[in-house]
Amino acid sequence: xxxxxxxxxxxxxxxxAYDTVHAHxxxxxxxxxxxxxxxxxxxxSFALVWLVLPVWxxxxxLPVGLALAVLTVVLHVAxxxxxxxxxxxxxxxxxxxxxxxxxxxxxxxxxxxxxxxWVDAYSVWKGPTKVIVTHHSRVFTTLSYAFPVPGEHTAANxxxxxxxxxxxxxxxSVRFALRxxxxxxxxxxxxxxxxxxxxxxxxxxxxxxxxxxxxxxxPNADLLWQRLRQSH
Numbered sequence: 001x002x003x004x005x006x007x008x009x010x011x012x013x014x015x016x017a018y019d020t021v022h023a024h025x026x027x028x029x030x031x032x033x034x035x036x037x038x039x040x041x042x043x044x045s046f047a048l049v050w051l052v053l054p055v056w057x058x059x060x061x062l063p064v065g066l067a068l069a070v071l072t073v074v075l076h077v078a079x080x081x082x083x084x085x086x087x088x089x090x091x092x093x094x095x096x097x098x099x100x101x102x103x104x105x106x107x108x109x110x111x112x113x114x115x116x117x118w119v120d121a122y123s124v125w126k127g128p129t130k131v132i133v134t135h136h137s138r139v140f141t142t143l144s145y146a147f148p149v150p151g152e153h154t155a156a157n158x159x160x161x162x163x164x165x166x167x168x169x170x171x172x173s174v175r176f177a178l179r180x181x182x183x184x185x186x187x188x189x190x191x192x193x194x195x196x197x198x199x200x201x202x203x204x205x206x207x208x209x210x211x212x213x214x215x216x217x218x219p220n221a222d223l224l225w226q227r228l229r230q231s232h
Contacts, residue, residue: 011044015044016083022149022152023152024151025151026150026151027150027152030199031199033150033152034192034195037156038196042192045089046188046191048086048090048093049166052093053170053171053174055094055097056097061095062094065090068090068091068094069091069095071087072091075087085146088163092145092164093163093166094167095164096164096167097167097168099168100172103172105176105227106178109169109216110228112165112168113169116165117210117213120207120208120210124207125207140157140159143159145162169183169187170183178220179219179223183215183216183219183220186216187216190212190215193211194207194208194212
């Protein structure tokens with residue numbers, strides 16, 4: 001645990017340092033930015049979720065997660081955006097871990113993984129997410145996790161539900177004895193893939209949950225099938 005805690009502090013420090021200086025770094029093409037975000041920023045950011053994974057079954061996750069959410073609001077009002085961004089990830093991660101307690105079997109997680117892509121797609125293209133992004137972009141920025149683009153004052157963003165289901169799926173891979181390491185890799189790659197597709201199609205954004213759900217189901221398909229058969 002000491003080594004994990006040291007790694008956690010190191011990753012937080014690295015992300016904070018990058019967030020502080022990113023606008024003064026190189027200004028490359030869009031595809032170099034995509035490669036950097038997908039290959040470096042996303043894996044490093046979600047290494048934090050991997051490092052806190054052992055607490056998924058701890059007591060008091062919801063009150064701690066909500067307390068961090070309140071602190072995030074305070075930091076936002078104070079204009080301290082770097083710690084605000086990192087605390088968002090921790091807050092939603094703990095709430096995602098807590099939420100998993102209500103999933104009695106792996107079948108419930110599979111059901112959610114099959115449903116949420118459709119809900120997310122509707123929300124992004126025709127529903128509330130589209131309205132927020134189109135008419136209230138600052139609200140979306142506040143309710144999302146930012147991956148700052150090097151050399152620019154812009155960022156790629158993931159909504160808080162994307163973070164929640166990342167943590168839920170990853171914790172589920174531990175709870176139901178699936179493949180946590182492969183699951184983390186696939187979930188992390190799914191976010192990079194979504195950003196790459198959005199840039200390739202010149203879209204302002206895409207729903208992230210379809211590929212995220214696939215990132216959970218694909219590396220665990222055979223084990224999930226076994227769990228489903230055992231439950232009947």
